Amino acid sequence: MTKRLFVLFGLMICAGAVAAEPLVDGDVEAGKTRSAQCAACHGPQGNMESAQFPKLAGQGAPYIYEQLKLFKSGERQNAIMAGQAAGLSDEDMKNLAVYYAAQQTRPGAADVSTAPAGAILYHAGDAENGVPACSGCHGPSGLGNEAAKFPRLSGQSPQYIATQLKAYRSGDRSGYRNATIMNGVAENLSDDDIQALASYVAGLGPATGDKKGGGHGALMQHAGGPAGAAAGQAMTGGDAESEASPEDVEASEQQSQDADAAAKQEAGAAAGDEAASTDDGADDKEADAGEDDGAASEANDNAQ
Template sequence: MKNKLLASIVSAGLMMSAASTMAAGDAANGEKLAAACAACHGADGNSPSPIFPKIAGLGEKYLTDQLKQIRDGSRAIPEMAGQLDGKSDQDLADMAAFFSSKTTQLAGAKEGELKLNSGEVVSTLSYGEKVYRSGNLETKVPACTGCHSPTGQGNAPAGFPRLSGQYAEYIEKQLFAFRTGERATDGEARIMRSVAEHMSDAEIKAVAAYIAGLN
């Protein structure tokens, strides 16, 4: 079962890579268009608060896709309501190019302890690293490295975002949203929903904490 899930992830990545060519973004123009984004995401895409995600360095293809989904309403984010109205596909590509050209600042990982479903108490970061790098064969959770790389840099051409340095609170929130189906922006392949549906609360919290300091 694990091999089948991994195979589907790889296949999805190849299909995304082979998708129709996206218009190249103009970072210089994107900087002008993204001026209003600074209030929440920071002037360079490094949000000062975990309430809002860091979007610096996430990858141009991924960001363009997410911006389109937010603009078109398929990804509903109340705080983004109306922010992208009137923006063309090229405008969004330009904005994505600008933020993707910036360097992500690490949020920093915080150590702690978690109680697993078995009752065992483990180190949050050690357990998070184990799940991120090896997955969990028993619960059918694949390693995160397959799509997001061992260092969390992602796979920009395939549209898999950088995770390294993202706020733990944001990663945790998104994994829970994928698990419940509240977030369905992973396309017909359902890559993230297929992964998150098998993750326990402890696995989600541990992975999110580990990613915040991954580099």
């Protein structure tokens, strides 16, 4: 299979993998009570900042429910989670899933030195190296696809994302359907690619206080390391109850559109830059020729 066909195949899988089964039916309040044992690793309301443990706040309920079942069955290997999931009933897992899905994700922060390269990979992929665009499965704003059990990446810890991409690449994380998709995607990612992607998705954030973003995803809304994260948190009020003002929504929506356009332009720049470079070279030559003709004419006039 050629690299181009691999990219198209990967996108077809993502587009057609939406499950027909209903979303998770659980009890948020019961999940809140059960989550007390999860807080040590995942933080209050699922907003732990850790390279080892993921944020769960705002994550799709079907994804959380599926991963808990995989931990319990042993299909996904993790010593800590195997022990935690062993005592959970199916109802417990559903309740936890809907509880964390109902929480507000606190924004992360992108590193502006690496995130632009991640933006290109995320939105356009790398056809030459057989890497499909991440946005095909995880959405342009990284909010995931709940029905297909594709996770939300927006605002996730960049260290955790990088660790998981490397685990997919090495095959340490494998053995179930969506992991198989990711094994194929990650096998062609370099360490630099992984760091760039991890940084970029950390800075993705919904444009409103609504965790679903109201359909308005702000791309690289939060940048510049911890200070950027603090600023982003301040913008959303830093808690699960806050909502952005209409002015913030409009500004973030515009930022989203601008960033989307920039990513698409930069992603297609390879051929365009080459053509532009050729045209610029021709223009420069014409300009130089014009200057030479002008100089020659002036010298001739002076001689006369």
